[in-house]
Amino acid sequence: MTESGQQAEKSKRLPRAVREKQILDAAVTVFARHGYHPASMDEVSEVAGVSKPMIYSYLGSKEDLFLHCIRREANRLIDAVQTGIDADVAADMQLWTGLRAFYGFVAEHRASWTVLHQQALAVGGKFASEITALRSHAIEMVTKLVVSEGSRKGLGEQAEFSGEGMAAALVGAAEALADWWLDHPDLSPGVLASWLMNLTWLGFNDLVEGQVWRPS
Amino acid sequence: MTESGQQAEKSKRLPRAVREKQILDAAVTVFARHGYHPASMDEVSEVAGVSKPMIYSYLGSKEDLFLHCIRREANRLIDAVQTGIDADVAADMQLWTGLRAFYGFVAEHRASWTVLHQQALAVGGKFASEITALRSHAIEMVTKLVVSEGSRKGLGEQAEFSGEGMAAALVGAAEALADWWLDHPDLSPGVLASWLMNLTWLGFNDLVEGQVWRPS
Numbered sequence: 137m138t139e140s141g142q143q144a145e146k147s148k149r150l151p152r153a154v155r156e157k158q159i160l161d162a163a164v165t166v167f168a169r170h171g172y173h174p175a176s177m178d179e180v181s182e183v184a185g186v187s188k189p190m191i192y193s194y195l196g197s198k199e200d201l202f203l204h205c206i207r208r209e210a211n212r213l214i215d216a217v218q219t220g221i222d223a224d225v226a227a228d229m230q231l232w233t234g235l236r237a238f239y240g241f242v243a244e245h246r247a248s249w250t251v252l253h254q255q256a257l258a259v260g261g262k263f264a265s266e267i268t269a270l271r272s273h274a275i276e277m278v279t280k281l282v283v284s285e286g287s288r289k290g291l292g293e294q295a296e297f298s299g300e301g302m303a304a305a306l307v308g309a310a311e312a313l314a315d316w317w318l319d320h321p322d323l324s325p326g327v328l329a330s331w332l333m334n335l336t337w338l339g340f341n342d343l344v345e346g347q348v349w350r351p352s
Numbered sequence: 353m354t355e356s357g358q359q360a361e362k363s364k365r366l367p368r369a370v371r372e373k374q375i376l377d378a379a380v381t382v383f384a385r386h387g388y389h390p391a392s393m394d395e396v397s398e399v400a401g402v403s404k405p406m407i408y409s410y411l412g413s414k415e416d417l418f419l420h421c422i423r424r425e426a427n428r429l430i431d432a433v434q435t436g437i438d439a440d441v442a443a444d445m446q447l448w449t450g451l452r453a454f455y456g457f458v459a460e461h462r463a464s465w466t467v468l469h470q471q472a473l474a475v476g477g478k479f480a481s482e483i484t485a486l487r488s489h490a491i492e493m494v495t496k497l498v499v500s501e502g503s504r505k506g507l508g509e510q511a512e513f514s515g516e517g518m519a520a521a522l523v524g525a526a527e528a529l530a531d532w533w534l535d536h537p538d539l540s541p542g543v544l545a546s547w548l549m550n551l552t553w554l555g556f557n558d559l560v561e562g563q564v565w566r567p568s
Contacts, residue, residue, distance in 0.1 A: 171476075260387075260474045275532075301532055301544070302551050308528020309521035316491075316520035328517070335518050335552055 152194065159184045159191050163205050168247035172202055172259045206256050206263055209248040210270045216241040217274075227285035228337050231278070235310060235332050239325035242314050249314060271307060278303035306336050368410065375400045375407050379421050384463035388418055388475045422472050422479055425464040426486045432457040433490075443501035444553050447494070451526060451548050455541035458530050466534075469527060487523060494519035522552050 150158075162184035166175045177198055181188045195201045220237020221230055242249045252270070256263040279300045286295025313328055366374075378400035382391045393414055397404045411417045436453020437446055458465045468486070472479040495516045502511025529544055 257473065258476045258480070264474070298547050298550075301529060301536070301539075302547050304532035305525035305529040305548055305551050308531075309525035311528070312524020313517060313521040315524075316517055320517070323517075331514050331518050332521055334514075335521050 155186060155190070156194055159186055159195055159201070160205055160208055162186075163201050164209060164247050164251055167202060167205060167255055168250040172255050172263075177201075202255075202259070202263060203266070205251055206266045209245070209252050210266060212245070212248065213238075213241055213252065213270070214273065217277075227281055228333070230281055231337065232329060232333050234277070235329035236325055238310060239314065239317075239328045242317070243325050246318070250318075253311060253315065271311075274307045274310075275300065275303045278306055306332075309335065371402060371406070372410055375402055375411055375417070376421055376424055378402075379417050380425060380463050380467055383418060383421060383471055384466040388471050388479075393417075418472075418475070418479060419482070421467055422482045425461070425468050426482060428461070428464065429454075429457055429468065429486070430489065433493075443497055444549070446497055447553065448545060448549050450493070451545035452541055454526060455530065455533070455544045458533065459541050462534070465530060469531065487527075490523045490526075491516065491519045494522055522548075525551065 159180065163180045166179045166183055169175070170179075175198075177188055177191065180201070181191060184191070191201065195204050217234050217237045220240065221234045223230065225233070252267060256267045282299040282303060283292070283295045286292055286299065310332055313332060317323065317328060375396065379391075379396045382395050382399055385391070386395075391414075393404055393407065396417070397407060400407070407417065411420050433450050433453045436456070437450045439446065441449070468483060472483045498515040498519060499508070499511045502508055502515065526548055529548060533539065533544060
């Protein structure tokens with residue numbers, strides 16, 4: 137038996153869930169590297185060490201596979217942020233822990249972020265809709281935080297009026313900073329999160345007045 | 353002579369610059385309505401009242417036409433913002449006037465914004481590169497403002513370190529809020545600009561502490 141034959145034999149014994157994970161891991165890497173259209177199923181098969189017919193049988197066409205990738209990475213991102221948020225602390229600290237978890241995820245899973253934020257939007261259609269849904273989810277989380285904190289301080293009406301728009305702006309800022317980060321990879325997730333806290337929680341005051349937000 | 357023949361005759365007498373403007377205005381409308389791929393040159397021709405051969409002769413292929421649209425709208429947006437900024441006032445007021453001009457442009461030229469921010473990015477390639485360049489230009493403007501104001505206050509080092517990243521975040525926030533606005537069109541450009549000022553210049557303090565930034 138040839139080496140690749142042995143390899144195929146060995147991989148046949150793996151449970152389906154393990155094989156699917158191998159395929160998805162490989163697909164995220166390949167899609168992030170080339171983009172959706174230029175990416176080839178041959179390369180996914182090679183990187184995963186799983187035959188093409190088996191990929192089609194387990195996860196469907198290239199289109200299906202891309203959608204599986206986007207959904208899995210979106211869920212991982214949501215899980216990472218939700219796990220990272222400490223819900224028992226003050227509102228600024230909740231935002232801080234959420235942002236740190238977000239940048240921590242991007243730092244560890246750069247290919248996931250590239251697929252989610254660049255490839256999926258570039259391909260458009262139902263793929264972009266998944267990202268719009270992910271973004272709406274993030275906006276909703278931030279809106280809830282701001283409205284609940286505003287209400288607690290007797291500013292509920294104002295928070296209800298402008299909270300969602302400001303949350304949308306904050307989420308856009310967080311995404312834009314993550315993209316900027318791809319070209320400035322030396323900074324830590326904590327630095328990025330603290331910049332965003334300073335920008336949104338204290339405003340530019342930290343730069344122009346020397347006032348700085350710090351985790352309490 | 354038929355009515356359309358008379359129309360063609362009449363339009364032949366127009367100077368080239370006027371005809372090109374008609375074509376570009378129509379193309380922006382049609383691309384914003386359908387997106388790049390589904391948009392047809394037949395519809396551009398119909399909306400512009402200019403024959404297809406003349407469009408090809410003046411502005412080239414559909415691809416060339418789309419690129420012309422993106423460049424014209426990007427330049428109009430930059431002009432509108434630069435004209436709107438009052439360079440002789442305090443840094444916060446400069447940002448405020450710039451943001452108000454930006455949202456004023458989006459309000460008046462919704463189709464331009466759709467082509468620039470949604471269609472061009474969705475098609476990708478050289479079209480998306482134009483938008484990346486436009487975004488870099490905006491980031492550069494905000495960075496200069498923040499670094500110059502930070503330096504004036506003796507915080508130059510910190511402003512140099514984090515200014516560009518925070519400017520990238522601010523520009524992302526401004527874009528995200530403009531997109532959110534498409535679904536909430538009742539708000540005025542001034543309201544949007546003031547939300548962003550409150551988010552970035554004062555931070556969420558306005559919502560959680562009742563502190564509000566107002567133009568001086």
